[in-house]
Amino acid sequence: MEKIELVIFDCDGVLVDTEPLANRVFVQLVRENGFDVDENTYLHKFSGVTLPDRIRTTEQELSWSAPEDFLPQFHERLIELTEANMQPVDGIHELVRSLPVPICVASNGSRAEIDLRLRLSKLAPFFGSAIFSGLEVANPKPAPDVYLAAAQSFGIEPSRCVVVEDSLPGVSAGRSAGMRVYGYAALTSKDKLVEAGAIPFASMNELQHILAQEFQSIRP
Numbered sequence: 459m460e461k462i463e464l465v466i467f468d469c470d471g472v473l474v475d476t477e478p479l480a481n482r483v484f485v486q487l488v489r490e491n492g493f494d495v496d497e498n499t500y501l502h503k504f505s506g507v508t509l510p511d512r513i514r515t516t517e518q519e520l521s522w523s524a525p526e527d528f529l530p531q532f533h534e535r536l537i538e539l540t541e542a543n544m545q546p547v548d549g550i551h552e553l554v555r556s557l558p559v560p561i562c563v564a565s566n567g568s569r570a571e572i573d574l575r576l577r578l579s580k581l582a583p584f585f586g587s588a589i590f591s592g593l594e595v596a597n598p599k600p601a602p603d604v605y606l607a608a609a610q611s612f613g614i615e616p617s618r619c620v621v622v623e624d625s626l627p628g629v630s631a632g633r634s635a636g637m638r639v640y641g642y643a644a645l646t647s648k649d650k651l652v653e654a655g656a657i658p659f660a661s662m663n664e665l666q667h668i669l670a671q672e673f674q675s676i677r678p
Contacts, residue, residue, distance in 0.1 A: 460638075462672065463618040465557055466608050469565035470506075471624040472642055474575045475545050477505055483535045484512060487528060493520050505645040506625020508566050508598055537574070546579035547642075549662030554584045556666050558673055560612060562588035564604045564621075569594070600627040602635035609635070622665065629654040640665055 470476045481501040488495050495516075504512045509532065513524050554561055562585060565572050569591045576582040576589075590608045592598030609616050621632035624642040632639035633655040641648075641656030642665075648658040659665045 459672075460615075460617045462620050462669070463559055464609065464612050464614045465559060465561045465620050465622065465669075466564050466605060466632075466637070467554075467561065467622045468506075468624060468628050469563050469567055469572050469575055471547075471644060472622050473547060473550055473563065473581055474579045475547055476540060476575060477501065477624075477645060479539045479543060480509075480536055483532055483539060484509075486535070487532060488516060488520075491522065491525070493522065495520075502645055506566075506599070506623075506627045508592075540574065541578065544575065544578050546581060547644075547662060549666065550579075550581070553662045553666045553669075554581065556670065560588070561585065562590060562608050562612070564590040564592075564608045566592035566598045566604070566627075599631035600634070602631050605632055605635040605637060609637075620669075623656065626650060626654050629656045632656075640668070 467473055470480070478501060481497065481504065484504070485495055485497045485500050509529070513528065517523055563572055563576070569589060572589050572591060573582070576585060590604050590611070592604045595603035595607050597603050605619070605621060606616065609619050616636040619637045621628070621635075621637045621639045622642065623629050623632055623639055624644055625646055629639050629641055629651060639656040641651030641654070641658045643651055643658045643660055651658045659668060
């Protein structure tokens with residue numbers, strides 16, 4: 459097993475518990491357009507899926523076209539909900555504080571969205587400017603571009619990078635980048651994460667223990 463030199467975190471669902479908030483806003487807007495969709499079903503169905511893909515899939519399934527103000531309404535409401543209700547994932551502060559190697563964030567969200575989430579969760583000091591957005595590379599996840607950009611920025615081989623993800627598109631991106639992926643089994647089942655190529659874990663405390671043992675084992 460390669461020595462770990464960089465740990466790359468997804469943001470939504472890994473650092474901060476925003477997936478339910480984004481899903482709530484999305485479902486609310488779809489319902490306001492006349493469709494009684496199920497919030498819990500959409501939460502699991504669209505975990506880790508970009509907003510344009512969520513809209514595209516929903517339009518196809520409902521034979522519907524989103525109105526022009528759908529995107530601005532979504533972003534406006536999500537910012538309000540995030541500022542009022544967002545929480546960091548339990549145990550994430552302890553995990554990032556424990557890591558003896560560089561860390562960064564690689565997310566499909568915009569840089570402004572990532573900055574807001576890190577600030578509200580008090581995680582910003584841990585990451586500084588080490589932020590990589592899927593909107594700033596050629597292709598977002600499930601393409602590997604954002605993870606490869608992170609590794610290249612640090613000058614570290616992908617095989618020596620570890621990715622922490624919670625969604626199948628994110629796992630696919632990390633594996634396609636040639637990185638080891640740990641999958642947080644929160645909204646995505648353990649079996650599906652394993653099938654996609656991730657090493658599953660149930661809590662940040664568990665992952666902290668796993669990585670601590672690994673770092674211990676490679677000390678001279």
